[in-house]
Amino acid sequence: MTTTLPPRPAPGAARDEADAARPATTASPATRVLGAAALVATALLVLYGLVISPADREMADSVRLMYIHVPAATYLYVGCFFTTVASAMWLRRRTPGWDALAEAGAEIALVFSIITLGTGSLWGRPTWGTYWTWDARLTSTAVLTAMLVGYLALRRLELDPAARSTRAAVLGLLLVPNVIVVNRSVEWWRSLHQGSTLVKLDPSIEGTMLVALMVGFVAFGLIFAWLMVHRFRVAWLDQKADGLDLEAALAARRAESRAPTAPETEVTP
Amino acid sequence: MIAMTHAGYVAAGWIGAGVLIGGYAVTLVRRGRRLARQVPPGERRWS
Amino acid sequence: MWRDAALVAGRDLRIEARSRVTVHQVAPFALLVLVLFAFALDPARSILERATPGLYWITVLFSALLALSRSAALDETAGARDALRLSGLDPSGVFVGKSLAVAAELVVLEILLGVGVIVLYGAEPAGVGLLAATCLAATVAVAATGTLYGALVSGLRVRETLLPLLLLPVLAPVLIGATRAFEAALGRAPADGWPWCGLLAAFAVLYSVAGALAYGTLLEGS
Numbered sequence: 222m223t224t225t226l227p228p229r230p231a232p233g234a235a236r237d238e239a240d241a242a243r244p245a246t247t248a249s250p251a252t253r254v255l256g257a258a259a260l261v262a263t264a265l266l267v268l269y270g271l272v273i274s275p276a277d278r279e280m281a282d283s284v285r286l287m288y289i290h291v292p293a294a295t296y297l298y299v300g301c302f303f304t305t306v307a308s309a310m311w312l313r314r315r316t317p318g319w320d321a322l323a324e325a326g327a328e329i330a331l332v333f334s335i336i337t338l339g340t341g342s343l344w345g346r347p348t349w350g351t352y353w354t355w356d357a358r359l360t361s362t363a364v365l366t367a368m369l370v371g372y373l374a375l376r377r378l379e380l381d382p383a384a385r386s387t388r389a390a391v392l393g394l395l396l397v398p399n400v401i402v403v404n405r406s407v408e409w410w411r412s413l414h415q416g417s418t419l420v421k422l423d424p425s426i427e428g429t430m431l432v433a434l435m436v437g438f439v440a441f442g443l444i445f446a447w448l449m450v451h452r453f454r455v456a457w458l459d460q461k462a463d464g465l466d467l468e469a470a471l472a473a474r475r476a477e478s479r480a481p482t483a484p485e486t487e488v489t490p
Numbered sequence: 491m492i493a494m495t496h497a498g499y500v501a502a503g504w505i506g507a508g509v510l511i512g513g514y515a516v517t518l519v520r521r522g523r524r525l526a527r528q529v530p531p532g533e534r535r536w537s
Numbered sequence: 538m539w540r541d542a543a544l545v546a547g548r549d550l551r552i553e554a555r556s557r558v559t560v561h562q563v564a565p566f567a568l569l570v571l572v573l574f575a576f577a578l579d580p581a582r583s584i585l586e587r588a589t590p591g592l593y594w595i596t597v598l599f600s601a602l603l604a605l606s607r608s609a610a611l612d613e614t615a616g617a618r619d620a621l622r623l624s625g626l627d628p629s630g631v632f633v634g635k636s637l638a639v640a641a642e643l644v645v646l647e648i649l650l651g652v653g654v655i656v657l658y659g660a661e662p663a664g665v666g667l668l669a670a671t672c673l674a675a676t677v678a679v680a681a682t683g684t685l686y687g688a689l690v691s692g693l694r695v696r697e698t699l700l701p702l703l704l705l706p707v708l709a710p711v712l713i714g715a716t717r718a719f720e721a722a723l724g725r726a727p728a729d730g731w732p733w734c735g736l737l738a739a740f741a742v743l744y745s746v747a748g749a750l751a752y753g754t755l756l757e758g759s
């Protein structure tokens with residue numbers, strides 16, 4: 222009498238079970254912590270920016286827009302930096318993670334650039350009477366926004382993914398150099414007519430106004446990080462999904478050609 | 491806070507920024523969930 | 538590399554000489570833009586004269602977009618692309634050659650437009666040395682940058698609409714610099730124009746190098 226042992230689980234079954242348990246989302250324990258921290262920091266920013274800190278002597282309450290405008294402008298440049306560095310790394314290493322990072326950096330930079338332009342002109346209206354003053358920073362940011370829109374347009378094209386990523390990488394690599402050249406030129410140009418930037422936060426800013434600004438940097442930094450992680454994962458999944466579509470199409474094609482009751486005449490799809 | 495000068499501009503700026511970032515975050519998470527459903531669990535090694 | 542560049546430049550210019558697109562279409566377009574500006578800005582007031590440098594360079598930029606698009610299209614057919622890849626030509630040479638061909642066409646256009654603004658806008662040529670240097674530097678800058686970006690969008694159905702979107706923001710410093718230099722040359726502005734010319738030259742060098750380095754990657758990747 223032979224006893225049959227229970228079948229051994231297939232190798233990797235434990236891992237497959239764990240995999241199946243993964244929720245279908247780009248969130249993770251890390252992003253939940255990050256998100257919570259971002260929300261807390263944002264609440265603090267609202268508190269300091271709108272309530273605790275005083276109005277400026279010259280700008281009155283419109284200075285409160287600076288607590289958003291300045292951090293947004295800063296992280297806009299950080300995003301562009303990510304795109305350029307990731308583009309360079311992709312051209313060297315060709316691993317998909319760098320491609321995803323480049324895409325994420327540019328898209329989030331675009332969101333922040335819109336906020337920078339918006340808060341900048343809303344600040345300008347009560348202070349200078351017009352929404353747009355061709356101030357060096359706003360003008361350079363507008364040009365940068367156009368560059369980001371162009372970069373993202375290139376990324377959306379119907380093209381072989383490798384070719385699309387190569388072209389996007391070359392464009393992305395040039396992003397930071399372009400931004401530097403444009404910023405310098407515009408500043409030089411505007412300095413002929415006015416001080417280079419209208420929005421010069423008094424360097425001797427102190428007290429609660431300084432605290433509010435620092436809280437702004439922290440809050441926007443956390444928001445930026447949270448958005449980057451999620452956008453990176455979305456880009457990553459996008460690549461995988463594209464790959465799966467391609468495999469599915471190829472598999473379907475192979476299945477067709479192997480069909481036992483294939484008609485005598487060839488059907489061209 | 492209501493007695494703020496230029497309250498309209500300040501409010502527009504803060505609310506606008508909030509809506510933009512919040513809206514973008516929501517679309518991002520939704521898109522992430524949709525894509526994650528299409529891709530086999532093995533590929534999502536972060537949760 | 539220079540021999541390859543001369544080869545490609547020669548080919549591009551020969552195609553141009555046969556088809557005469559620049560002469561028959563781009564040049565008339567450029568002059569037409571000058572005329573349109575006059576319609577828009579009313580010559581009776583002195584705006585046209587004061588704005589001449591800016592209008593001139595905007596017209597050059599728009600015409601350059603056409604010339605660059607055409608230059609990119611020359612290598613888009615599958616046959617041409619494969620021929621280029623298999624020919625063993627140095628990609629940097631191809632880039633330099635194409636840029637030089639476009640630059641030559643642009644110089645002809647600029648001279649034509651110069652005559653145009655003298656005749657139509659009553660501009661008085663002055664500071665010709667600065668004008669010429671500016672044109673040279675700006676032309677190389679536009680041609681080099683445009684050839685590189687043309688390769689980025691070549692072969693795409695949306696090439697015509699994407700090239701301006703990608704190229705014009707990048708060329709903003711060229712427009713600023715060239716206009717300021719022209720203003721100084723024509724005595725319109727008190728500032729010195731030569732530093733702006735320097736900026737244009739630096740820009741031209743930067744993008745010539747960048748294009749020469751990146752063209753190989755783009756040719757392979759597509």
